[in-house]
Amino acid sequence: MNAIPHPLSVIWQNDHLQLLDQRKLPTETVYMELQTPESVWDAIYTLAVRGAPAIGIAAAYGLYLGIRQVESMDQFWRELKRVADYLNSARPTAVNLSWALNRVQEKVMSHQSQSLEQLKEIVLAEAKLIHQEDETVCRKIGENLLTFMQDGMGILTHCNAGGLATAAYGTALAPIYLAKQKGWNLKVFADETRPVLQGARLTAYELQQADIDVTLICDNMAGVVMKQGWVQAVIVGTDRVAANGDVCNKIGTYSVAVLAKEHGIPVYVAAPTSSIDLNTATGDEIPIEERAPEEITAGFGKQTAPTEIKVFNPAFDVTPAKYITAIVTENGVIRAPFANGLKEHVHKNKDN
Numbered sequence: 001m002n003a004i005p006h007p008l009s010v011i012w013q014n015d016h017l018q019l020l021d022q023r024k025l026p027t028e029t030v031y032m033e034l035q036t037p038e039s040v041w042d043a044i045y046t047l048a049v050r051g052a053p054a055i056g057i058a059a060a061y062g063l064y065l066g067i068r069q070v071e072s073m074d075q076f077w078r079e080l081k082r083v084a085d086y087l088n089s090a091r092p093t094a095v096n097l098s099w100a101l102n103r104v105q106e107k108v109m110s111h112q113s114q115s116l117e118q119l120k121e122i123v124l125a126e127a128k129l130i131h132q133e134d135e136t137v138c139r140k141i142g143e144n145l146l147t148f149m150q151d152g153m154g155i156l157t158h159c160n161a162g163g164l165a166t167a168a169y170g171t172a173l174a175p176i177y178l179a180k181q182k183g184w185n186l187k188v189f190a191d192e193t194r195p196v197l198q199g200a201r202l203t204a205y206e207l208q209q210a211d212i213d214v215t216l217i218c219d220n221m222a223g224v225v226m227k228q229g230w231v232q233a234v235i236v237g238t239d240r241v242a243a244n245g246d247v248c249n250k251i252g253t254y255s256v257a258v259l260a261k262e263h264g265i266p267v268y269v270a271a272p273t274s275s276i277d278l279n280t281a282t283g284d285e286i287p288i289e290e291r292a293p294e295e296i297t298a299g300f301g302k303q304t305a306p307t308e309i310k311v312f313n314p315a316f317d318v319t320p321a322k323y324i325t326a327i328v329t330e331n332g333v334i335r336a337p338f339a340n341g342l343k344e345h346v347h348k349n350k351d352n
Ligand SMILES: CSC[C@@H](O)[C@@H](O)C(=O)COP(=O)(O)O
Pocket: 050, 051, 052, 053, 094, 158, 159, 160, 161, 162, 165, 166, 170, 171, 172, 198, 236, 237, 238, 239, 249, 250, 251, 315
C-alpha cells in the first residue's frame, strides 16, 4: 500500500500555495492556486482547507505571501504583524493557527540583523519546516497510539483528523494507516459529522482510498454501534487541549465521549504537542466558533428547515477531561491527572 494514499491537502509549489479544495470532496479533486494572504484567509474561513494542523501550515505560507513583496525593513515588520493578526482572525478555535503564526514570527525576530531578502527567506523556510515536521509528528502520534490497538479492533472516529487535516497521515487516523501497513484489519466506524459532514466526505473517502474497512454511520447511530459491541476504542483529534485536560474538538465529540464512558470504551485524543494550550486554563475559556445557520438549514444547497428558523450552530464542543482515557502526542502519552501531566509534557518537549 502507498504510505499516503490520499491527495495532499497543502503543497508549496515553487512560488505559491496549492490547497486541495476540501469542499469539493469526495467527488472532485481540485487544487486552488493561491498567491495572496487574502485568498488563504478565505480558504481557511470557508473550509477549503480545514483541520487544525492544516490551517496552521496554510497560514504560515499565507504569512510569507503577505510579506514577500515588501520593499523596506519598516514595512516588513509592520506587515509581518498585520498579516499574522489578519490570518489568525480566520477561525478562532484551533490553537494551531496562532501557534504556527507565532512560531514564524518568533523565528524571524531572532534573526533581526539579517537583510530584508534574508528575512523573507527565513519566513518561507520556517513555513516549510512546520509543514515537513507535521508529517513526522503525525507518524509518531500514530506509532504511540498503535500501542493501544490490536488486530481486528473496532474504532470509532468523529470528524476528519486524517491526512486531509494535516501534512500527511493525520492524527487520529495515523494509527489506522500504520496498522494497515502491519497487515492488521481494523474496522473503522466514521461518524458522518453533521452539519458539514467531514466524516462522510473526508474520513470515509480517505480510508476507502487506502482500502481500509470503514463503515459510515450518522452521528446519532454511535450509541447503537457501541451497544452492539463493535467498538473497542474511540480515537479523535483535537483543536485545542486546555491546561486541565479538557479537549475541544468538532461538535459532537462530547456526545461520543459520554456514550463511550457509558459503554466502558476508552477515548483516546490524538494531539500534536502544538495543540496543547497551557495559556487556556479550562475548556470554558476556549473560543468556540459559531458558523452560519445555513450549514444546518440548507446544507449543500437544499433547504431542510423552515425559513428563518432559530438555529444554534457551534462548530466545536469541549469534552471534559474526565471522559478522556489518554491524550497521545508525538512525544508520548498523558493520562489523568492531566493538569500536571500536560504541563510536564509541554515543558519537557519544548526544545525538541
Ligand atoms: C487533526 S485535525 C483535528 C481537528 O481539527 C478536527 O478533529 C476538527 O475538529 C476539524 O474541524 P474543521 O471544522 O473541519 O476544521
